[in-house]
Amino acid sequence: MHIICVDKVSKSFGNVKALREISFHVEEGDFYGLFGPNGAGKTTLLRILTGQLDPDCGEVVVSDVSHRDPLELKSRIGIVPEAETPPTFLTAQETLELVCKIRGIKNIEERIERWIDFFGLEDKRSTLCKDLSKGQRQKVMLASAFIHEPGILFLDEPFINLDPIYQRRVRDYLKRLVEEGRTIFMCTHILEIAEKLCTSVAIINCGVIIKKGSMYEVTGTGALEDEFMKLVGESDMVIR
């Protein structure tokens, strides 16, 4: 069953064409990886898929909800954006409380304790987010996306700034989610991790998907990094 359907989506910013008629779909229970060089259009695509940005044309349906209904769409998914940070003047605990209230979660205290414990933030629960380290802020962002246990997670560089212990912990958690039948859509530059996790992949360059399919279909018996280098290099010659 297709849980994410993207049909001929384009997006421009002024004269810059960020996405050009992109089409693909993601099956329920997939760990889908989207890779591309800097400025390829990954974050723009992720913002469109998560209802943060409207495409110029084309259609996006995520979990049976169109991109035209961004609030309903956001209520069904979890998002970890690449660049954003938690609210400056709320504590780590208050940030999670805010998420729970907005998402209408009932057992707030229990949920918060679970994720504070998961990310080892006990000592930092009463610290303002502006005073947290980058890694701790990333933990708060991840906890904010995980706390309502959504069916689909959209993650943009989820492992950034995390130490190896928490990288592994998050990786294991994500694997478990996929085993339970949930879907994960992830953008990352850390191809070694992606190779271990993803079941399906797409490689994007200059706003065009240059290859997509299962991990095996895309990489064959080679390494994802080698295939990525080859495809991006070839597509650079063709597209530019």
Add this chain to the structure above:
Amino acid sequence: MTWLSVDLELFKSMLKEEWRLHQSFIGRLGSVMFPVFTLVFTIFIAFFGQIVMRNLSVDISIQILHSAAFLYGLFVGALGGMGEQVMTRRLGQVSMLLQLPQQYPISFKRLMGLFFIKDALFYLGYTFLPLTVGLLISSPIIGVGFFEMFMGGATLFLTFMMSMASSFLLSAVYTSNKKGGGMLLLVVSLFGSLVWPVGLIPLGELLPPLGYWSTGNNVSLILSFVYVVSVSVLGVLSIRERYESKVHAYENRLLRDENRFTLIGDLSILLSKEWLELKRSGGLIPVVGGFFGLIMGLYGLISIFERGMGLFLPFNVISYSGFVGFMGVMTYSMITSIEPNNYMNMLPISVEKVVKAKVSIYLILTAVISTGYVLVIGLIRGEASLIPLGLLTSYSTAIYIVAVTAYLTGLWTNTLFFDAKILGKFAILVIPGLTAIEVAAFWIFNSYAFTVILLVCVLMLFVSKPLLDRVGKKWDKQEFSYTPKSGEW
């Protein structure tokens, strides 16, 4: 590269940075037009000032102009406090050349010194030079000599520099040492109070450039120059090389504070967030104080006109009430600037709800002050019978004007108000109603005037609801992280 050539390169880059920063706020055209506007405005004021302000003596005019230059300098000179903000990265995503000492072998003192000189030259070229040219052009029109006009521009700039240097020193000392800075501020305030309100020292003696106009003594100008140089050098020396942000543990109050706002319904959690952000960011005092200062400033201005200059203005409590609502625009703008809302992008919440939460917190904060203000002014002026209508006027203008502002600018008030189109729409929507109230207030004891005010207030309240409801339609497609560019709308 030599020491001097590095400084020159840095200085040029800082000037470019300042210019581009201005362009990002008010657009390329707005940036270029600002000095032209200053020039034209100076000629306009010089020409019409003598017609409109016949009762205003030259001495008072000079005092008012120098006081304005002094206040302007105080505002600009507070950059001494930027050190801490820059070094502890509290300027958010804005990166400036001032952050260079974090990575490169250059001292922060040296950079701040260059920054101060850059600011002084920038404001000279951007404001005081066009102002002086405007004064020189208007010289033959109003019959004042070229030399006097030139000296007018020069003493205004010197006054600006004196207060800029003082404010720079104060903010630098305060940022490095809160107690020392507080003491220095207290001493300066006590000394200042001898000028006003005590009146023991004439303002001209405290401000030599102003004193020049009564004594004609050039020494006062040389003294001012020496003061500017020595105080700014002291300011630079007071800058610290390292800043550390202090980390405190806070009580987790979001859910507890939410209970205070349960009357606001499903916005209560957002109001609790806004409230905590205002308190913890240190924004509460500037927001409330700014609003209070503006409405007290209005009272002071009218008092100067009425008592100081002997001009009779038929102002009453209704006139003040109308302006109270208008002053709230600045307050709402400050509330929207406290904290970016980018985080909300990942949550199922609309821009409309966040705007409504900000409007609610604005109304809560200003309602108490404006009620007290209208009550006190009504009683002082012996117009107790007008207080109920005054309160209605103040509430309805406040609600209407914030609804118009929220509709036109959403969460990006500070930036979008620099856009001429938005500002034009705001003027069209606000000025007619406000003018009707202010004009009718002059004849308040006429029953027609009373009815006009009542009708305008009811109309404003009636229109506010649909305006606020349309905020969603206008802004919900926008990302919270959106940064409007001037001229885009």
